[in-house]
Amino acid sequence: MLTGLTIVFIGGDARQIEIINKCTELDATVKVVGFDQLEPPLFGVSHEKLSPGLLVEADVIVFPVVGCDDQGKVSAPFAKEEIVINREVFSAIREGTAVYTGMAKSLLKRMAAEFSFKLIELLERDDVAIYNSIPTAEGALMMAIQHTDITIHGSTCMVLGLGRTGFTLAQTLQGLGAKVKAGVRREDQAARAIQMGWKPFVATDSAAYTGEIDLIFNTIPTMIVTAQIISKLPRSVVIIDLASAPGGTDFRFAEKRGIKALLAPGLPGIVAPKTAGIIMANTICQSISKEFHLRGDEM
Structure with missing residues (x-):
């Protein structure tokens, strides 16, 4: 279970929905940015605007499979407005916070090094x-x-x-x-x-x-x-x-x-988004459980 953890999702396609649903089922507090146009709407989550205040509260942050481009733009096909994350928002991520993505481009890697959050690239895993x-x-x-x-x-x-x-x-x-x-x-x-x-x-x-x-x-x-x-x-x-x-x-x-x-x-997200999403959901949730189990009372 992920009870007591706040997980923030920033953008993403149909694969991300499977991860959000899995985290909700495991009793995490889930906050999402960029899903305000999704039909049917997500259940058991709060819809938020991207801000430093949102990320400073996060125990875990989940980006789309391709985190963001080198201008900070995040893929968000279900969003009303374009999502762009800037340095000020990155700076609000607490040191050591687990930040998941599929693969990170140079901006996300630089921000992880500068602000000491823990960047986890899932597609690097065998x-x-x-x-x-x-x-x-x-x-x-x-x-x-x-x-x-x-x-x-x-x-x-x-x-x-x-x-x-x-x-x-x-x-x-x-x-x-x-x-x-x-x-x-x-x-x-x-x-x-x-x-x-x-x-x-x-x-x-x-x-x-x-x-x-x-x-x-x-x-x-x-x-x-x-x-x-x-x-x-x-x-x-x-x-x-x-x-x-x-x-x-x-x-x-x-x-x-x-x-x-x-x-x-990116064919998995096109031809089999549900299957690809379940793969990512299982991996992320197992990783989060391990991360916070190892950290014990730091939660």
Whole structure:
């Protein structure tokens, strides 16, 4: 139970609703900013305006999956007005307060260092990232089906990066009968690809991007699908870039060549917000319980 704790939610999409509901069920005092347009309305919470006074009372603060941009703007699709958090508001967060987000951009990291609150990036955790890789893979398949005129079965698919998302995606494609090529950057990843029955290649080797390729799925968050690589691709290929914005594809050159390239970050919140929200809710609530259990009487 989270009885006696004040948890403040600042913005967020449908995933955040699942976390709010879970915290309410566990008897926390929940205050929300940016949900005044939600239908049906949230139950058992108080709707607030963002202010230093609100945050100084918070035991825990929860930001959206992408906390805020480097101008302080917070994603809040259910808000009447734009939410922007500034330095004065950040300064009100008490030292040591647990502040949760999915992944933090530079402003949020700087504010955490300056004002000594405890920033917790959930997508850095293996368990959350692995769970999230499932709706990401499903969403990527949905996009592939929508934007091609062939079946996944029998197609030749490249998956760039064998991290948590890339591995799940490659397995899913293989299960549907695709021929999977894995773009790797390390020898251990090449070994894993061979063990799984995928054909490994060096992801930066432009010579590997010739011949029959139907779909490319990129998970590497740096420029990897360069103009040099795109110049060698068949025009019929579809590129689906799953890396966080701005992705790892030269979208300008792809368009110039007439190749369809789609940036698709944040798929869990688009294709399966309830599932993605439950994943985040369980993790946050377990983390909060552990945090305050360890701190004991400091509550």
